[in-house]
Amino acid sequence: MTVSAARPVILDGDPGHDDAVNILLAHASPELEVLGVTTTFGNVGLERTTRNALTTLELVGAGTPVYAGADRPLLVPRLSAESVHGQSGLDGPLLPSPTRQAEDLHAALFMIAAVRARPGEVTLLPTGPLTNVALAFRLAPDIVPLVREVVWMGGSVDVGNWTPAAEFNALCDPHAAQIVFSSGVPVTMFGLNATHQAVATPERIAPIRALSRREGASAVGEVVAGLLEFFAEHHRDRYGWNGGPLHDPLTSAYLIAPHLFGTQAMWVDVDTSGGPSTGRTNCDVWNLSGHAPNANVAMTVDADGFYALLTERLGRL
Numbered sequence: 471m472t473v474s475a476a477r478p479v480i481l482d483g484d485p486g487h488d489d490a491v492n493i494l495l496a497h498a499s500p501e502l503e504v505l506g507v508t509t510t511f512g513n514v515g516l517e518r519t520t521r522n523a524l525t526t527l528e529l530v531g532a533g534t535p536v537y538a539g540a541d542r543p544l545l546v547p548r549l550s551a552e553s554v555h556g557q558s559g560l561d562g563p564l565l566p567s568p569t570r571q572a573e574d575l576h577a578a579l580f581m582i583a584a585v586r587a588r589p590g591e592v593t594l595l596p597t598g599p600l601t602n603v604a605l606a607f608r609l610a611p612d613i614v615p616l617v618r619e620v621v622w623m624g625g626s627v628d629v630g631n632w633t634p635a636a637e638f639n640a641l642c643d644p645h646a647a648q649i650v651f652s653s654g655v656p657v658t659m660f661g662l663n664a665t666h667q668a669v670a671t672p673e674r675i676a677p678i679r680a681l682s683r684r685e686g687a688s689a690v691g692e693v694v695a696g697l698l699e700f701f702a703e704h705h706r707d708r709y710g711w712n713g714g715p716l717h718d719p720l721t722s723a724y725l726i727a728p729h730l731f732g733t734q735a736m737w738v739d740v741d742t743s744g745g746p747s748t749g750r751t752n753c754d755v756w757n758l759s760g761h762a763p764n765a766n767v768a769m770t771v772d773a774d775g776f777y778a779l780l781t782e783r784l785g786r787l
Contacts, residue, residue: 476503477618477725478591480581482539484512484598485522486555487562487701488718491694491780492597493526496722497534498783505584505592508537508577512598512642513551514559516541519598522560524568529693530787533570539577540601543643546748551638554704563696578605582613589616593725597623597718599639604646607653619656621721625738625751626662627767636749637662640740644749648740657765658724659738661751664731664768665717669705670698672713674777681785690787716780720768723776730779732770735763 479502483489496502507527509520520538527534542548555561573580581602585592594617596603607614624639624647632638640647651657675698681691701714724731737754739761741747753767 476501477593478503478505478588479593479595479725480505480508480584482508482510482577482594482596482598482602483523483718484510484514484519485526486513486519486559486598486718487697488716489513489597490522490526490560490697491716492595492718492722493523494530494690494694494787495719495780495783496595497530497532498786499722499726501726502722504534506535506537506580508539508580508602509572510540510577510598510602511542511548511550512639513555515550518559520572521568522558524570524572525560525565528566528568530688530690536572537575537577537580538572540599540605543599543601544604544645546643546645549632549638549642556700560697562700563693565693577602578609581606582610585613585616591618593619593621595621595721597639597721599642600624600646600650601643604643604649607649614653614655617655619658620650621658621660621724622650623660623665623718623721625659625753627753627755627769628663630750631662633746633749635741635747637751640751641749644740644742647751648742651738651740651764658733658768659751659765660717660720660724660768664771665715665720667771668720668773668776669711669715670702670713674713675699677781678784681781688787690784694784719780720771720776723779724768727775727779730772730775731768733766734769735766737761737763738765738767
């Protein structure tokens with residue numbers, strides 16, 4: 471099998487400020503070949519997350535196809551996070567209106583077709599609830615051994631951010647997350663324990679804003695700075711931090727510059743009990759369960775290196 475120099479990826483998310491930055495980073499990076507952007511419910515409802523994906527691509531003139539997917543979890547009631555991302559899901563700076571619509575094909579069906587077309591090559595980068603990925607695996611079990619890797623932003627080795635036990639993306643659809651972790655597909659997990667190391671402080675935002683002040687530069691730097699500043703407001707209020715963590719772009723950055731991250735192989739099980747720990751990603755850090763690892767879990771992040779990479783890549787757009 472010949473693997474392309476650029477890794478084929480599908481960006482699956484619920485944009486969302488940090489999802490939007492992930493879309494931009496992936497499109498600015500020649501190491502990645504973005505086959506499509508798929509959307510799900512999550513930070514806001516599906517109609518708005520799909521519009522936000524189209525809006526983000528419009529900002530940089532990218533014609534990448536967008537496929538809308540799940541509008542609800544497999545079994546549990548739907549959650550949303552307008553309190554973090556605003557009513558639109560991308561509150562903050564002025565953004566362009568999309569000039570095109572999503573494709574007719576459902577996101578899960580697009581994933582199935584893309585993986586079958588390039589067996590062993592395609593990496594899925596979900597940065598929201600794992601519903602679309604779980605649907606694809608259930609509808610077409612034959613693709614499971616054909617997926618190169620799933621790199622997911624979600625879960626946590628330690629505490630949650632939506633309940634004391636659970637991170638938002640995992641809590642949105644714990645049954646879907648359990649399907650993916652038990653599938654046998656290689657999974658890399660970027661949980662809160664890692665993403666909270668990458669806070670977008672004013673000192674890290676300033677060089678991003680400065681990108682738009684160069685002669686002939688695009689508005690991307692100014693827009694991203696505005697997104698990050700709005701995103702910071704919630705985190706200052708809740709945690710007292712001097713900025714918001716850029717969760718989702720760590721997934722693309724991991725594929726572009728893996729040396730910036732430290733991971734540990736471990737067994738991960740998702741709580742689907744319906745009790746107070748529902749949605750918790752139980753991570754066997756010390757191999758106490760005796761189960762073989764089913765995931766690589768991000769543990770360390772070179773935050774300065776990540777922001778240097780992000781700033782440099784945004785400057786290409």
